[in-house]
Amino acid sequence: MTAEEIGRALIATNNARAGQGLKPLQINRSAQAAAEAQACDMANRGTMTHAGSATKGPSARIKAQGYKPTVTAENIAAGRFNLDQATMEWVASPKHLANIVIPGLKDFGTAYATGADGKTGFHVAVYAQPR
Numbered sequence: 448m449t450a451e452e453i454g455r456a457l458i459a460t461n462n463a464r465a466g467q468g469l470k471p472l473q474i475n476r477s478a479q480a481a482a483e484a485q486a487c488d489m490a491n492r493g494t495m496t497h498a499g500s501a502t503k504g505p506s507a508r509i510k511a512q513g514y515k516p517t518v519t520a521e522n523i524a525a526g527r528f529n530l531d532q533a534t535m536e537w538v539a540s541p542k543h544l545a546n547i548v549i550p551g552l553k554d555f556g557t558a559y560a561t562g563a564d565g566k567t568g569f570h571v572a573v574y575a576q577p578r
Contacts, residue, residue, distance in 0.1 A: 453557055456530055463544060469552075523570060
């Protein structure tokens with residue numbers, strides 16, 4: 448995943464937040480690492496799920512990176528599309544948008560990994576607010 452792809456996802460995410468009068472998010476290394484870990488885990492298992500192989504959800508994954516959250520949310524997707532398309536779908540989906548526009552969020556990370564079939568992308572976005 449390139450810095451440019453992450454940047455485009457952040458811009459789309461922050462545009463959605465601005466539309467709700469909310470402050471923009473920033474890339475955070477812990478959130479990024481948590482997103483990368485879950486994308487790879489889902490790709491390795493070939494399944495889309497918030498539960499990881501060794502964790503129950505995004506809060507445990509970001510805590511494992513040394514981040515101390517008060518709020519953590521995660522959007523996931525799987526299919527034959529890229530991160531830009533996944534981000535656009537999350538912004539367009541009321542259920543996924545609800546995660547993006549949680550007031551007080553500050554940090555963001557996003558990732559994708561390709562499944563064993565070489566075609567299916569597993570996409571993850573992590574949103575967090577530190578203590």
